[in-house]
Amino acid sequence: MKKEHVYKFTCNSCGGHSLIVTHVWGTLAGTGSERWQEWGPLDDYHHWQYQFKEKIGKSEDDAVHRGDAGEFAEDDSSSEPEDYEINETETNRENDEYFVNCENCDREVEFGWSHPERRGLIMPVEYSDFNPSECWPDPKYSKAWRRKGWGRTKNAEPAERLSK
Numbered sequence: 343m344k345k346e347h348v349y350k351f352t353c354n355s356c357g358g359h360s361l362i363v364t365h366v367w368g369t370l371a372g373t374g375s376e377r378w379q380e381w382g383p384l385d386d387y388h389h390w391q392y393q394f395k396e397k398i399g400k401s402e403d404d405a406v407h408r409g410d411a412g413e414f415a416e417d418d419s420s421s422e423p424e425d426y427e428i429n430e431t432e433t434n435r436e437n438d439e440y441f442v443n444c445e446n447c448d449r450e451v452e453f454g455w456s457h458p459e460r461r462g463l464i465m466p467v468e469y470s471d472f473n474p475s476e477c478w479p480d481p482k483y484s485k486a487w488r489r490k491g492w493g494r495t496k497n498a499e500p501a502e503r504l505s506k
């Protein structure tokens with residue numbers, strides 16, 4: 343018996359076979375908000391495991407508050423961030439973002455989820471077993487998918503309906 347590995351994914355740009363899932367989220371920490379990301383490989387069975395984690399960039403709020411402590415004569419109140427607008431992100435999972443990219447060339451690959459509200463398994467469009475009628479698009483693709491007639495619609499929220 344021949345045991346040939348059939349790749350679920352072959353990058354049409356670089357020929358790579360691996361995808362990386364990245365999860366980006368924000369937290370409120372002390373005086374400022376932080377952005378974090380974690381990422382790891384997606385396997386042929388649509389499971390993934392985060393293997394790395396890091397903070398993205400520096401908190402801009404920190405920079406603002408740690409300016410020259412001695413000088414308060416300068417009036418730069420017009421450039422201060424509007425705090426009240428960033429107060430509700432702490433546990434708001436809806437602001438999380440997920441990305442799927444080719445491990446080799448970093449090309450973004452569209453994907454959906456096996457369950458609504460970004461639950462279940464990740465189903466990349468370019469996997470050989472991808473079936474658009476069996477998954478829900480990641481929010482950032484939902485418009486594009488609707489145009490293509492992709493995605494499950496049975497459980498669509500009223501707001502998701504076409505506005506025609």
Ligand SMILES: [Zn+2]
Nearest residue numbers: 353356444447
């Ligand atoms: Zn690639």
